[in-house]
Amino acid sequence: MIVTVANQKGGVGKTTTVVNLAAALAELGKTVLVVDLDPQGNATTGLGVSSRTDNAGVYDVLIEDVPMAQTVVGVPETEKVQLVPASLDLAGAEIELVSMVAREYRLRKALAAYLEEHPTDVVLIDCPPSLGLLTLNALVAAEELLIPIQCEYYALEGLGQLIRTVDMVREHLNPTLRISSILLTMTDSRTNLSEQVADEVRAFFGDLVLDTAIPRSVRLSEAPGHGRSGVAYDEGSRGALAYRAAAEEFTQRTVDL
Amino acid sequence: MIVTVANQKGGVGKTTTVVNLAAALAELGKTVLVVDLDPQGNATTGLGVSSRTDNAGVYDVLIEDVPMAQTVVGVPETEKVQLVPASLDLAGAEIELVSMVAREYRLRKALAAYLEEHPTDVVLIDCPPSLGLLTLNALVAAEELLIPIQCEYYALEGLGQLIRTVDMVREHLNPTLRISSILLTMTDSRTNLSEQVADEVRAFFGDLVLDTAIPRSVRLSEAPGHGRSGVAYDEGSRGALAYRAAAEEFTQRTVDL
Ligand SMILES: Nc1ncnc2c1ncn2[C@@H]1O[C@H](COP(=O)(O)OP(=O)(O)OP(=O)(O)O)[C@@H](O)[C@H]1O
Ligand SMILES: Nc1ncnc2c1ncn2[C@@H]1O[C@H](COP(=O)(O)OP(=O)(O)OP(=O)(O)O)[C@@H](O)[C@H]1O
Numbered sequence A, B: 001m002i003v004t005v006a007n008q009k010g011g012v013g014k015t016t017t018v019v020n021l022a023a024a025l026a027e028l029g030k031t032v033l034v035v036d037l038d039p040q041g042n043a044t045t046g047l048g049v050s051s052r053t054d055n056a057g058v059y060d061v062l063i064e065d066v067p068m069a070q071t072v073v074g075v076p077e078t079e080k081v082q083l084v085p086a087s088l089d090l091a092g093a094e095i096e097l098v099s100m101v102a103r104e105y106r107l108r109k110a111l112a113a114y115l116e117e118h119p120t121d122v123v124l125i126d127c128p129p130s131l132g133l134l135t136l137n138a139l140v141a142a143e144e145l146l147i148p149i150q151c152e153y154y155a156l157e158g159l160g161q162l163i164r165t166v167d168m169v170r171e172h173l174n175p176t177l178r179i180s181s182i183l184l185t186m187t188d189s190r191t192n193l194s195e196q197v198a199d200e201v202r203a204f205f206g207d208l209v210l211d212t213a214i215p216r217s218v219r220l221s222e223a224p225g226h227g228r229s230g231v232a233y234d235e236g237s238r239g240a241l242a243y244r245a246a247a248e249e250f251t252q253r254t255v256d257l
């Protein structure tokens, strides 16, 4: 199952969701491949891998046609999670892709070739906060889309653009793409704003919204500094428990997991 | 004075800083023009203006050569702040700009023409969370760069890329560009992480860091839902007081204000 985690609004918890879902799915016995399509390389660092190396990464897969298998690395925390790391040159990929042939399909093709040789239960693709060619590659490669939505007012604004983009991709580039889950992040039961936003999202998206919401929890934001997932960094924290519950719920919704 | 507010990390408080600095500078008697370069249009909404209209906006200025004066609108909260709004079609501008002549200078030229007819004390440019051609246009148009930095681990990661981009812009496109201020946002004195990040930022950037830091304050995130700045929405809140102090400090640092 290939899942893209996208939302062009910045700072809504895309990377935190990819890293912690990967760790929680590994605990459930699944094999996971994380693809870090964000030039900032936060998912790479969050999984304890350096993105400041000269090793081949996802840039080389997209632009230089390097086989993905040559870029996959393990992560320190668990051998059930593998990673295609971001690298610094990824920042230039958006502009370089514009004039390339089959520019929206490059990730999809590379991933299909990799999965033929290395069957994997779940692929999680982390996206940058934009709807450019890197995110488009992720939407074309994906079977499902998981949208993290922060419980804040500005986070509601861009959803229309995101849904229109998904419709465009489904119509012209990837007919099987579907929004499978919406995950509410950084909820805060003490503020009205958070509850109001959560209510609006549930009213609009209905059953697509996972029952599990992720509370704001400082332990989750401390974990990347230690190169570990929140799930492993502080197992009993509210954030860790919530991502484990979200992973459970996610596997139940996804047909072949 | 033309100030660009940029940081490719998402959700660090770029828009909140533009909207609240604009409101606080207006209170100090300055005339302000806000340019919303983010396709999400959060600064447009945060100032109480709809971005879902067919009126000409910054897209038309960049791509269709429409004079900026034809796109400028007032904002409900104060007549001292004017806005060049974002519009939905801005999402396509990045790709369209790639093949245009003088693609990095389009905003700079349009703004220079506007300011000749409409002298303004401060121009604040809000950027999307990326280092693409929209942010490049903002860096080329700017005299100063203000970088909001959220007190979180991931927020430190992308700073190297941002500084390299600024150096590249200064060398090839805009020799007068300089980083004038760093603003710490969403600080939380109760957590070690926030204090550690603040210490690291001050150690690295020294005097560039404004003494005023903006605390995490839910009133700031509630304000956009009412189409008002945090400064006006809840005048006595910690967030409002902090942005007023930041505006004071900013005017003292900036030579012609
Ligand atoms: N549930 C949570 N509780 C507290 N902090 C969180 C939570 N989820 C994420 N964070 C923190 O909030 C910040 C934004 O999260 P994250 O970087 O995962 O978002 P993102 O959508 O990937 O951002 P970008 O748009 O820059 O890629 C990070 O510093 C992260 O550590
Ligand atoms: N000091 C603060 N305290 C509490 N909430 C804040 C503060 N500053 C910003 N926010 C909230 O955090 C979220 C991110 O802030 P904002 O949208 O201004 O960041 P941004 O850098 O402009 O994001 P993007 O990268 O998507 O453009 C918003 O929901 C905003 O309301």
Ligand SMILES: [Mg+2]
Binding pocket: A014, A015, A016, A038, A042, A127, A128
């Ligand atoms: Mg991220």
Ligand SMILES: [Mg+2]
Binding pocket: B014, B015, B016, B038, B042, B043, B126, B127, B128
């Ligand atoms: Mg913004």
